[in-house]
Amino acid sequence: MRHDLAGFWHRCDRRSADLVAHMSAIGSKLRSLEGGKVAFKCPGCNQAHHVTVDGSRGWTFNGDGDKPTFSPSVLVRGTVPITDEEHATIMSGGKVSPVPFVCHSFVTDGRIRFLSDCTHELAGQTVDLPDWIVT
Numbered sequence: 001m002r003h004d005l006a007g008f009w010h011r012c013d014r015r016s017a018d019l020v021a022h023m024s025a026i027g028s029k030l031r032s033l034e035g036g037k038v039a040f041k042c043p044g045c046n047q048a049h050h051v052t053v054d055g056s057r058g059w060t061f062n063g064d065g066d067k068p069t070f071s072p073s074v075l076v077r078g079t080v081p082i083t084d085e086e087h088a089t090i091m092s093g094g095k096v097s098p099v100p101f102v103c104h105s106f107v108t109d110g111r112i113r114f115l116s117d118c119t120h121e122l123a124g125q126t127v128d129l130p131d132w133i134v135t
């Protein structure tokens with residue numbers, strides 16, 4: 001039993017180390033995350049998007065963190081975060097209608113092509129995927 005307990009703690013140590021490792025770099029443009037996901041910085045949204053690349057969600061990934069290619073396209077939907085003014089409106093009892101948000105892109109060979117249904121300003125453009133700068 002002692003041995004099992006030691007093994008248990010050992011696994012815990014390994015687990016916490018793995019959690020740190022889960023945010024590890026893949027090349028200059030990607031981070032790997034838990035659950036078979038990788039993340040890239042989206043220059044249209046100024047935030048990270050996640051793609052599940054372990055095969056369970058149908059995406060393929062070329063494994064290149066410097067010139068990544070994901071297939072098929074990455075579609076992110078949500079609502080635009082409310083502004084301070086809108087927050088103040090809600091707090092004073094007013095109503096704010098959420099603004100729908102769409103980011104739809106193809107990541108190919110380290111470049112990201114935004115489709116025209118994106119709601120951000122890079123819709124319809126193709127730009128380099130930014131390097132993931134560690135701060």
Ligand SMILES: [Zn+2]
Pocket residue numbers: 042043044045046049076103104
């Ligand atoms: Zn985006």
